[in-house]
Amino acid sequence: MQSGIGPIFISILKMKRVIFALIAALSFASAMASGFVTVKDGQFSLDGKPYRYVGTNMWSAVIMASEGRGGNRQALCRELDNLKRLGISNIRILVGADGPEGLPYHIKPSLQTAPGVYNDTIMRGMDYLLVEMEKRDLKGVFYLTNAWEWSGGYTAYLEWAGYGKAVIPAIDGYDAYVAQVKNFALSDSVRAMYYRHIRYIVSRVNCITGKPYTHSPAIMSWQLCNEPRAFSKEGLPQFAQFLLESARIIKSIDKNHLVSTGSEGLVGFEMNLDWWTRVHSSPEIDYANIHIWPCTWRWVTRDNVFSDVAIACSKSREYIEKHYKAISPYGKPLVLEEFGYHRDNFSFAPGSPTKARDRYYKFILDIMSNTSMLAGCNFWAWSGDARPKHLWWQEWDDFCGDPAQEEQGLYSVFSNDRSTIKIIKNAATRCSRRK
Numbered sequence: 001m002q003s004g005i006g007p008i009f010i011s012i013l014k015m016k017r018v019i020f021a022l023i024a025a026l027s028f029a030s031a032m033a034s035g036f037v038t039v040k041d042g043q044f045s046l047d048g049k050p051y052r053y054v055g056t057n058m059w060s061a062v063i064m065a066s067e068g069r070g071g072n073r074q075a076l077c078r079e080l081d082n083l084k085r086l087g088i089s090n091i092r093i094l095v096g097a098d099g100p101e102g103l104p105y106h107i108k109p110s111l112q113t114a115p116g117v118y119n120d121t122i123m124r125g126m127d128y129l130l131v132e133m134e135k136r137d138l139k140g141v142f143y144l145t146n147a148w149e150w151s152g153g154y155t156a157y158l159e160w161a162g163y164g165k166a167v168i169p170a171i172d173g174y175d176a177y178v179a180q181v182k183n184f185a186l187s188d189s190v191r192a193m194y195y196r197h198i199r200y201i202v203s204r205v206n207c208i209t210g211k212p213y214t215h216s217p218a219i220m221s222w223q224l225c226n227e228p229r230a231f232s233k234e235g236l237p238q239f240a241q242f243l244l245e246s247a248r249i250i251k252s253i254d255k256n257h258l259v260s261t262g263s264e265g266l267v268g269f270e271m272n273l274d275w276w277t278r279v280h281s282s283p284e285i286d287y288a289n290i291h292i293w294p295c296t297w298r299w300v301t302r303d304n305v306f307s308d309v310a311i312a313c314s315k316s317r318e319y320i321e322k323h324y325k326a327i328s329p330y331g332k333p334l335v336l337e338e339f340g341y342h343r344d345n346f347s348f349a350p351g352s353p354t355k356a357r358d359r360y361y362k363f364i365l366d367i368m369s370n371t372s373m374l375a376g377c378n379f380w381a382w383s384g385d386a387r388p389k390h391l392w393w394q395e396w397d398d399f400c401g402d403p404a405q406e407e408q409g410l411y412s413v414f415s416n417d418r419s420t421i422k423i424i425k426n427a428a429t430r431c432s433r434r435k
Contacts, residue, residue, distance in 0.1 A: 035217030039332070044375050053089045060094070086425045087432060090138070096151075098145060103152075106151070110152065114160070134216065143223035153226070164180065198250060202214070221259065223260045227262060251284065263289045285332075289335050299312050312341065320367060334373065335374065336376075340380040341360040342357065344356050350409060351414070361379065379413065381413065383398075383400040388409045
């Protein structure tokens with residue numbers, strides 16, 4: 001009789017272990033789902049509730065979080081607290097710069113100094129940043145490289161792949177820049193290096209928490225690139241293929257986080273809305289991005305920053321509506337993740353008048369808070385208590401919202417820009433009430 005009970009008892013124990021394992025797995029999965037942004041019915045969702053946000057760009061946050069050159073953890077935490085008090089819940093951040101240091105108009109320190117060679121001080125800075133963002137329930141959009149020279153990006157990879165020295169637009173001319181960077185999405189060797197970079201970053205384990213990045217609720221989205229472009233109409237098919245393959249690689253590693261492109265919209269797709277829509281409606285891409293730059297795109301002139309605000313507003317609304325109509329049938333949220341405007345009289349100094357900027361910010365943020373076209377928006381850019389020491393960034397000035405190729409203070413929102421901050425805070429409050 002005992003000989004029969006023994007196997008039965010053992011079987012029951014095994015069944016219990018299986019049940020407990022399943023319960024543990026389900027509990028873990030439930031915990032994992034908590035705090036992650038998802039997409040539902042064309043909008044963002046967070047813990048079962050709509051997630052709509054007014055956010056900012058703070059590209060330097062990872063460097064500030066490091067303990068090496070350029071790092072300032074005390075200042076970083078102060079800025080995160082300031083943003084939280086304003087109602088800002090979303091920050092768009094550069095993972096790190098690429099390429100050798102010392103190039104003109106290039107930020108430093110670099111994260112990836114050679115193919116697959118990483119500055120671990122910067123990586124530990126990102127570990128720390130994620131921890132501090134998790135404490136404050138902040139969400140980050142982390143872009144993995146850059147189409148522009150100020151953080152290396154395209155030109156760094158092309159130099160590593162044998163396409164010549166990195167071209168600098170301010171020195172070599174914009175045409176020479178385009179002639180080089182249009183090869184980025186076309187080169188097998190460049191794409192292979194970039195794919196290795198993706199795998200390295202996305203699969204990292206946080207050295208502070210021991211938790212994989214894939215499990216961090218502070219990450220809303222992995223973004224393929226800051227303002228990726230084909231830089232030629234002929235290269236659009238290969239460019240689209242590159243974006244979707246990059247997204248597939250991320251999703252093969254990370255099932256918890258969204259993937260976005262970082263695109264400017266029409267401007268980033270050689271003015272071809274069909275290609276932009278084709279990429280952003282694909283299942284590999286979770287939501288759509290646009291950027292708007294009235295002065296850079298010559299909707300307004302530097303000499304008429306104030307008088308041309310009405311033109312900037314009209315063209316901006318048209319740009320938003322065009323992309324919203326193109327993507328909304330596919331159930332994808334649309335985010336305006338970069339927009340900016342100059343100070344009056346094209347001034348850079350903190351505390352100088354911002355009447356034109358305030359008018360433009362209010363227009364954009366009213367669209368965000370009063371319509372359903374935008375699921376989120378991030379102004380460019382938060383500088384907070386940082387202050388420019390020179391017209392052009394030098395080692396080791398404060399990191400303002402303006403990268404190294406732009407005049408410091410050009411688009412920055414400083415902590416003493418009270419009228420602009422009031423507009424941002426009011427919009428964030430209205431947006432949160434609509435959730």
